[in-house]
Amino acid sequence: MSKGRLLSGMQPTGLLHLGNLEGALANWVKLQDEYEAFYFVADWHALTTMLDRTELIAKYRREVATDFLAAGLDPEKCAIFVQSDVKEHAELHLLLSMSTPVGWLERVPTFKEKKEQLHLETVSYGLMGYPVLMTADILMYKADVVPVGQDQLPHLELSREIGRRFNNIYGEIFPDCKGMLTKYAAMPGLDGRKMSKSYGNAIYLCDSPEETIEKVRTMFTDPLKIRKDDPGHPGGCAVYAMMDVYGQADMHDDCEAGKIGCMQCKKRLANFLNGRLAPIRERRNELVQHPERLDEILAAGAEKARKVAKVTMEEVREAMHF
Ligand code: SF4
Numbered sequence: 033m034s035k036g037r038l039l040s041g042m043q044p045t046g047l048l049h050l051g052n053l054e055g056a057l058a059n060w061v062k063l064q065d066e067y068e069a070f071y072f073v074a075d076w077h078a079l080t081t082m083l084d085r086t087e088l089i090a091k092y093r094r095e096v097a098t099d100f101l102a103a104g105l106d107p108e109k110c111a112i113f114v115q116s117d118v119k120e121h122a123e124l125h126l127l128l129s130m131s132t133p134v135g136w137l138e139r140v141p142t143f144k145e146k147k148e149q150l151h152l153e154t155v156s157y158g159l160m161g162y163p164v165l166m167t168a169d170i171l172m173y174k175a176d177v178v179p180v181g182q183d184q185l186p187h188l189e190l191s192r193e194i195g196r197r198f199n200n201i202y203g204e205i206f207p208d209c210k211g212m213l214t215k216y217a218a219m220p221g222l223d224g225r226k227m228s229k230s231y232g233n234a235i236y237l238c239d240s241p242e243e244t245i246e247k248v249r250t251m252f253t254d255p256l257k258i259r260k261d262d263p264g265h266p267g268g269c270a271v272y273a274m275m276d277v278y279g280q281a282d283m284h285d286d287c288e289a290g291k292i293g294c295m296q297c298k299k300r301l302a303n304f305l306n307g308r309l310a311p312i313r314e315r316r317n318e319l320v321q322h323p324e325r326l327d328e329i330l331a332a333g334a335e336k337a338r339k340v341a342k343v344t345m346e347e348v349r350e351a352m353h354f
Pocket of ligand 1 (some may be wrong): 036253254257264265266269270272283287288292293294295297298
């Protein structure tokens, strides 16, 4: 029996951190064995927020692809590619945009949020059309499943609608894609808020062991626990929350009873993280030393993706009499 097809991507808007690793990448690594998987660096999508910083998109395109591989994606098992290397995505985006009502795009909750977040006076056509490009990414590979976070579910529902509308006009070309909700505890950042590159509270996959120790040293803990024997409150402590994500938070009672100090806890967490990140760093360093290897992997991934994309586009063009 052939494996189902799976597709997922990440925007190259910054370095990848522990939240990206445990929230998505670790799951992708498992899924590459169960599915015919396509993982891509969504560089055209990054233009919606980094239009005037394209040199950074170029930098992060490579960094994110490096992090994919460092996290354990295996180019022998899955296709790893850059979206803009497969031009068919742009063509399908254009064709789907013709049959997508503007009203559907205006209603997307993340569109409204982004508009406010970015303080945009004028909204670009590309920002509003973001879900159409995402639909093109998914439908191109006729993906059976798309691993998504809760916040992406409305986008996926819209993708289904866009695909159905296209099918209604031109015939059954695209299957209904299913979302695969990734369940994970949100990774807290150094300050206790959600880990995010925009908050400056992240531990990156490319951080050295020393940088990790130093970052953990600055993490937010219970401000009332000054000495080791002060009774603490693990509830609001970022160190405790991060240990909890990793199933390592067994210090609850000792913290409350003042039997353990914050420095001790932080040392444990830093050691744990450095152990978790050691194989990832090793693969990362290896790739950084041989940049031509990354070029080869991305070229082979794009080739694999294009093979599928070409077949889909031939079908689409024929159905549309182009
Ligand atoms: S002892 Fe540990 S769990 Fe308690 S506040 Fe300090 S770092 Fe947090």
